[in-house]
């Protein structure tokens with residue numbers, strides 16, 4: 001019999017249609033880790049809603065979580081769609097996967113505003129520095145000097161996903177490399193439990209159009225240069241008692257909204273991800289020196305999310321009946337009277 005998680009589901013209950021992405025595409029590894037993270041944290045698939053835009057990365061909803069609803073927005077417009085859907089039913093967990101083209105090129109405005117609003121959702125940018133789906137053009141995250149066969153050489157400065165997220169006042173900013181599945185999975189678990197927009201910039205090589213060894217989005221470069229800033233583990237609130245403590249003095253716990261913990265075991269550098277200035281500094285340092293620093297760059301677990309500030313009714317709006325939605329004659333009169 002297949003193994004099951006605490007809610008009695010097997011891993012296959014979290015899968016989607018077989019992938020049609022190229023063999024070896026980084027997006028496939030991210031998908032496997034999303035499936036594993038949802039399975040291991042006992043999420044009910046029906047409680048998750050999937051979002052994406054347009055691109056190879058944005059095909060993700062098809063290849064995972066068959067039992068969850070999913071939406072593909074217009075290219076770059078996924079955040080607005082997600083904001084509306086989650087306001088309609090805030091009991092759902094939003095899980096978005098997009099690309100650097102979808103979010104950082106055409107969708108930059110939407111990317112920044114969803115962060116500013118702190119819409120509670122996991123927002124993965126599968127960052128390959130190219131437009132894979134349309135056959136290998138340069139994107140807004142391509143590095144200066146990158147030469148792609150079909151497009152030529154990039155002369156423009158790239159946009160840094162994490163820096164843009166910080167500038168928009170993000171409450172959760174992390175970077176990972178698709179070739180490091182354990183770290184990707186742990187960050188996704190933590191992001192699923194964050195009450196706000198959790199930005200995960202995951203370097204995800206496009207093996208077909210941007211995988212030359214010297215490309216800053218290739219497997220070779222990622223393997224060679226990835227530098228974790230800490231070792232991460234995620235402890236769901238109910239599991240705490242079962243987890244053994246790390247050696248004292250070498251760890252920092254960040255308590256999430258629901259009581260879960262992200263435990264950070266310090267490596268060489270002493271880094272506090274709740275320090276905003278330190279986060280901007282470390283991301284800028286990585287950008288300037290072409291370092292692939294990975295880990296949880298910044299977290300602010302207590303800032304209210306959009307849903308905390310909207311004064312929404314207890315019953316999700318999408319389940320209100322016409323009678324519940326229609327204001328009474330008295331209420332309408334009071335509203336009208338207040339306007340004149």
Ligand SMILES: Cc1ncc(C[n+]2csc(CCOP(=O)(O)OP(=O)(O)O)c2C)c(N)n1
Pocket residue numbers: 054055056057058075098099100101102103126128130131132133134139206
């Ligand atoms: C309005 C609009 N402009 C352009 C396109 C063409 N288009 C489709 S996907 C894409 C880029 C996707 O790149 P990215 O988000 O990085 O995803 P990847 O395929 O690399 O995973 C573009 C330009 C489109 N579908 N709609």
Ligand code: SF4
Pocket residue numbers: 020021022024025026027056057128132133205206207208209
């Ligand atoms: S073209 Fe690139 S991004 Fe698209 S599926 Fe193939 S490897 Fe992945």
